[in-house]
Amino acid sequence: LEIGTGSGLLAMMAARLGARQVTTCEAVTAIAATARAIVADNAFTPPVTVISKMSTGLEVGVDMDERADLLVSEILSSEFLGEGVLASIEDAKRRLLKPGARIIPARGSIQFALFGGADIEHNIRVDQVYGFDLSRFNAIVPRKHYISRNDLNIELLSEASSAFSFDFAGTDRFPVSERRTIEVPVRQAGRCCGVIQWIRLEMDDSHVFENHPAIKNPASGWQHCAYVFPATIEVLPGQIALIGAARNRTTPWFFFQGFK
């Protein structure tokens, strides 16, 4: 079983790697029709079946002959939760997978670090411009930015921390929301603009993907998310920042709570 067909690439890869039968589902009708044509273009045997439904609408006995042995999915947003991955995997485990079925990725987490640097600060905050003080404008601009420019130098002022982890293989029902305070040791002095967040995926026990800001990965659809603090904070090595991390089913959030 695959959730979220898109171009059909993952389903076809699974078939090429030996899956006897691949059922894949796609909520957007035009995308499902295109994926079906792409699968035909690539002449697949054994068959890849594209079903034009959300996974929560799939029915064993109607859309698939039996429960699946393996779930593959790439329904992760830049902030991990945005495409409803938790609800989709919970539902699949309850209704569409055999007990003990393999799940790829098996586990994942929302990672973050403190960030700063004059280059990025200049792009996410406004202060003095041509002799005018515009700093009040910072109060009404968005607090969350997707970092789509990789020419901007972003300094990581702390080590990476994990905010929330999700064991897809081992958990049947995830908490609806979570909130915690995380101690983050400062590694480098600087003006901290906020938290930069990325994702880490453990495909199985040996393969990990992580779009860590310091790793130059080939282009992916995942962007780094910056959660900008209301004011810039001077940090020094040796300090331990207390970062509040919260999530609901579809969004994480980060805020500064002080120093330890």
Next chain:
Amino acid sequence: LEIGTGSGLLAMMAARLGARQVTTCEAVTAIAATARAIVADNAFTPPVTVISKMSTGLEVGVDMDERADLLVSEILSSEFLGEGVLASIEDAKRRLLKPGARIIPARGSIQFALFGGADIEHNIRVDQVYGFDLSRFNAIVPRKHYISRNDLNIELLSEASSAFSFDFAGTDRFPVSERRTIEVPVRQAGRCCGVIQWIRLEMDDSHVFENHPAIKNPASGWQHCAYVFPATIEVLPGQIALIGAARNRTTPWFFFQGFK
């Protein structure tokens, strides 16, 4: 008169440069309130008055004592027309400006060129991936892209052309829509992905701003827009491409019509 206050920067600059009275309007209430506070922070005399209305809701005798001598505005989107500049300036000329009032920018145009290059093509099209042919997916992806990465090498395969020009100072009523075929001489051989579009503004008779893709301007809010053709086209110097250009009140569009 200014249309579109934002942070209040243009209005304060006008006051600093000697404007006796600046009336500026802002449709978003929270932004208008912030701009009013920023103007107070910067202690302006003569007064800058921020009015929390769209310009089409301003009334002479209520919001301003008399018609204005000068209009300043920055209500231009990356594709020039997206923020309703034509309707706003027509209305201001009819109701809010003195006859012969100066308008800054006085004129502007929507500029474009043919573009290609392996680097950008790889990011806007999909063909073979891990041995699978995904090319049908190109039929359902968006035809218009904002180019937000400036690390991608974009090759201009033609000289710049002007698609549509707008003389704000000299025109009282712009056509609702326009459509034309433009002859575009190819300058460089390559795989043409489509048209890249930018804006050119003549502030007055001597000051021009243009975010030409070959000019490294300081960061601005304006992005280059790529209008991707359904299929990539091989072009050669000496050929003259026939490019269809169309616009309505809020959007331009470009398409390939053949060679001359």
